[in-house]
Amino acid sequence: MTEPGTFVIRGALPEDGGPLGLLDRAAWSPLHAVLPAPAEPYPPFFDERSRPEELLVAERGGVLLGYVRVGRPTPFPSNAHVRQIQGLAVAAEARGQGVGRALLRAALAKARADGATRITLRVLGHNVPARALYEAEGFAVEGVLPGEFLLDGLPVDDVHMGRPLS
DSSP states (O other): OOOTTOOEEEEOOGGGHHHHHHHHHHHOOTTTOSSOOOOSSOOOSOBTTBOGGGEEEEEETTEEEEEEEEEOSOSOGGGTTEEEEEEEEEOGGGTTTTHHHHHHHHHHHHHHHTTOSEEEEEEETTOHHHHHHHHHTTOEEEEEEEEEEEETTEEEEEEEEEEEOO
């Protein structure tokens, strides 16, 4: 039995697709999303571009609390040493409990285990909580595309961050 407040990080399974879709839709926010709010009919969470083996999930008592997707930024052999955080979400009821930080640290460990020596991510400029977490975990801003997105008619920067894995 898991203690209240504790959780485990594990690899995603194909059967996690339904619960992950629910979590992803519930976690949608203009703070981090560049796409409109999800609407029915909802596409499957897993598809040819998003596979279970790319995700780590946080789970407590059989309930998924969050996920992180770690993928390759390109298919090119010259870029095979790099991994990219391609999504991180935490359920509202699990925020402030260290779930996001634990998922991020597990993603770094997964990337190292896969032989990567560098990891990158993209975050919207106005997403101050996510940027603070990434900076606290050793990520640095490596570039900014000013006004790359228009969200609700307002320009929002696309911030590129990265760090070595050594």
